[in-house]
Amino acid sequence: MIGFATPLLALTAALALPSLTVAQSWQDHANSTDPTFECTAYSFAPVVAMVSSYVGSTIWQIATLQTADSDAVALFNSLNSTIPKINPKGTPAGDFSNTTPTYPASDPDCWWSWHQCTTPKISGIPTDITRCPTPNTWGLTVDDGPNCSHNAYYDYLNTINQKATFFFIGSNVMDWPLEAQRGLAEGHEICAHTWSHRYMTALTNEQAFAELYFSKKAIKDVVGITPQCWRPPYGDVDDRIRYIAQALGMQTVIWVEDTKDWQYPTLNQSVIDTNYQNIITKAQNGTYNNAGILVLNHELNNFTMSEQTTWLPKIQAAFKYVTPLAVCNNNTNPYVEQGWTYPVRLLHSSPSPRSQLTSAVTL
C-alpha cells in the first residue's frame, strides 16, 4: 500500500526529491471507506514541520500568540487598540451563567448566542451572511471537518454531483491534511471554522485573533487557498469577534435553518429527521420563494454524514438549487488567490472537480 511512510522516510523524501516521490497523496487516503483504517493517525512530513513552526497553536488547544510567531504578533499589535471594547463572555466551553443575568436586553454587542443577532450594532462591520439570495436554494454548509472518516460521504457527494461549503477546523486540517486536500481538489468550497472550536466570545482579543489567524493559515499552508469566510462554532459571535474576523479578511457566516444533526444522540434520529422534513415542507409551501437559506450540517461523525446521504436526494428534489455558499452568491473568486476561479453555474452542483488544482503541500 502506498502511504504511511515513516516520518523519517517521508521527511527525507521531501527534502531530497521534492517533486518526484509521491509517498502520500489525498487520493491514497480516499480509497478506503473503512473508518478504522481512515482514522488511523498518519505522519505527513510537511505538516509535521509546519506544526512545530505554529508556535502558539497546539492542536485542539486554544490558539495563543507567542513572540516567535512574529508575523501574527505584528498584525495583532497593529489591530488591538482598534478592536471594540467588549468584554469576553462566559467560558470557552460555553458556560455563560456569569454573563446572561446582567447582559442588557438591548443586546449592545449583537451577540448571536443571546437572541440570534446577525446585524452588527457597530458600524463598519458587515452583516453576517445567513442566506442564499437566490430563491428556493439550499446552501449546503457543512461544519467541523475534515473528518478522518469522511470518504464514504465525499464519494457519495461525487455520485450525485453535489458540491458543498466545508467549514474546516484548523486542528482537523493539521490532523488530517490529506482529507482536507480532498475537499478542495474535488471542487468543494472551503471556509474556516477556527483553530480549536471554542466559544469565541469567551476568548481574549489575542486568543480570538489567534484562533482565526491560525485556522486561516492552516488551510492556506495545507490546502493552498486563503479562505475569506468563517463560521463561529455554536454561532457564538459578537461585534468584537466580528471585528477581528473582518480585520483578518474573513466574512462571518451563520445559517437560517439548523438540522440539529450535531445534537445526536442527545436528540434521537426521529427528531433530526423531522427537522429535515420541515425544511423540505417549507420549500414546498413557498417559504423560500423570496430568498434561499443556508442550512447547518456537519461532517462531525458517521451519523451526521449518513443523514445527509439519506436526505440529499429529497433536498435536491424539493429545492431548485442545492449549492455551496459561493455559488448562490455568484462569487467566482471566493479565495484571496486570484488564479482560482470558482465555477458558479446554478445547478444542483457546480461543475467538474478541479483536477488541475495543485495543493500547497505535495511531496
Ligand SMILES: *[C@@H]1O[C@H](CO)[C@@H](O)[C@H](O)[C@H]1NC(C)=O
Ligand atoms: C488509491 O488511489 C490511488 C490513486 O488513484 C492509486 O494510485 C492507489 O494505488 C490506490 N491505493 C489503493 C490502496 O487502492
Ligand SMILES: *[C@@H]1O[C@H](CO)[C@@H](O)[C@H](O)[C@H]1NC(C)=O
Ligand atoms: C489588547 O487590548 C486589550 C483591551 O482592549 C488589552 O486588555 C490587552 O492587554 C491588549 N493586548 C495586548 C497584547 O496588547
Ligand SMILES: *[C@@H]1O[C@H](CO)[C@@H](O)[C@H](O)[C@H]1NC(C)=O
Ligand atoms: C425521540 O424523541 C422524541 C422527542 O423527545 C420522543 O417523542 C420519541 O419517543 C423519541 N423516539 C425514540 C425512538 O426514542
Ligand SMILES: *[C@@H]1O[C@H](CO)[C@@H](O)[C@H](O)[C@H]1NC(C)=O
Ligand atoms: C410551511 O410549512 C412550515 C413547516 O411545516 C410551516 O411552519 C409554515 O407555516 C408553512 N407556511 C405556509 C405559508 O404554509
Ligand SMILES: *[C@@H]1O[C@H](CO)[C@@H](O)[C@H](O)[C@H]1NC(C)=O
Ligand atoms: C470523525 O468521525 C468518526 C466517526 O465516523 C468519529 O468517531 C470521530 O470522532 C470524528 N472525528 C472528529 C474529529 O470529529
Ligand SMILES: *[C@@H]1O[C@H](CO)[C@@H](O)[C@H](O)[C@H]1NC(C)=O
Ligand atoms: C454509519 O451509519 C450507517 C447508516 O446509519 C450505518 O449503516 C453504518 O453501519 C455506520 N457505519 C459505522 C462505521 O458506524
Ligand SMILES: *[C@@H]1O[C@H](CO)[C@@H](O)[C@H](O)[C@H]1NC(C)=O
Ligand atoms: C447570479 O447571477 C444570475 C445570472 O446572471 C442572476 O440571475 C442572479 O440574480 C444572481 N444572483 C445573485 C445573488 O447575485
